[in-house]
Amino acid sequence: MAFDNLEPQGPARNAEVAAYAERALALSRAALDRVDASFDIAYGPEPRQQLDIYRPKGRALSALPVLLFLHGGRWRAGYKEWNAMMAPAVTEFPALLVSARYGLSPRFLFPTPLHDVLRALAWLHHNVARYGGDPNRIFAGGHSAGGHLSALAVLRRDLHGEFGLPTAAIRGCFPMSGTMNFDLPEVTPGSEEEEIRRILLADDRDAPLASPLRYAEGNRLPFFISYGEKDFPRVIATGKEMIAALKRQPCRLENLVFAGAGHFDTHLDVARAESRWYPTVRSWMTED
Numbered sequence: 001m002a003f004d005n006l007e008p009q010g011p012a013r014n015a016e017v018a019a020y021a022e023r024a025l026a027l028s029r030a031a032l033d034r035v036d037a038s039f040d041i042a043y044g045p046e047p048r049q050q051l052d053i054y055r056p057k058g059r060a061l062s063a064l065p066v067l068l069f070l071h072g073g074r075w076r077a078g079y080k081e082w083n084a085m086m087a088p089a090v091t092e093f094p095a096l097l098v099s100a101r102y103g104l105s106p107r108f109l110f111p112t113p114l115h116d117v118l119r120a121l122a123w124l125h126h127n128v129a130r131y132g133g134d135p136n137r138i139f140a141g142g143h144s145a146g147g148h149l150s151a152l153a154v155l156r157r158d159l160h161g162e163f164g165l166p167t168a169a170i171r172g173c174f175p176m177s178g179t180m181n182f183d184l185p186e187v188t189p190g191s192e193e194e195e196i197r198r199i200l201l202a203d204d205r206d207a208p209l210a211s212p213l214r215y216a217e218g219n220r221l222p223f224f225i226s227y228g229e230k231d232f233p234r235v236i237a238t239g240k241e242m243i244a245a246l247k248r249q250p251c252r253l254e255n256l257v258f259a260g261a262g263h264f265d266t267h268l269d270v271a272r273a274e275s276r277w278y279p280t281v282r283s284w285m286t287e288d
Contacts, residue, residue: 002039002052002081003029009077020264027271028084035087043123051100051120052080053131054087061094065137065285066128068098068120072144075200076105085271093282096133109202110210117153122165139172139285143267147178155215172222172284177235177266180242181213216245222252224280228261254280
């Protein structure tokens, strides 16, 4: 089972990250007996290209909306298993929750993780009906790095055809605590922004291509953007940039600021069915 065979990763960069990772995994393990699940399903030919599907427990339902939610980890760490803690709440909509692995730095740099997410979305469109999902009602979201990748994947309409993904199959995006823009006018040597570019990008010139903000123009897809009141400054700043850009587009848009929450609190909050995040997500996913 996936939870018993997690691949070793490097040490957490600080105590806060370590505590979050431990808590997310513990909450996710505790959630497993409340859902039905299929683990480590291949969505592509590479060993890293695997996903888990969580279904309503004991109910043979069909044509359910699907949420692909991507883990965070600064593009260089993290486990798809961290998202199982969301499964009881999501499957009660009812809906399917899907959590996927993607290529991590330093071995896999941009655009490989983006391409993995696009491949996962395409696989869901072509295969999720076998698991009770609606191939034409797929939503994407994620926390932190996963929030960034989910937003970029749905907005890169120019790449959808290459991966066999009909753009119309994607019905909404829920990025949480994700960085929406890397194309900054100046990046100070030794800064957080420089480190993130080094982690994610093979070439600094790819910063615009890795920025969801660049692709906001013309977007019609519904977006629900959330972050913590005490989130990382770049997350709040670029989230506000993205909200401003999407307000100028012909799309549905909502925003949630988790009161008093830091970067990791936002994700841990959605382990609770009572989280303020769920009413919008449930409404959008289940409406006709």
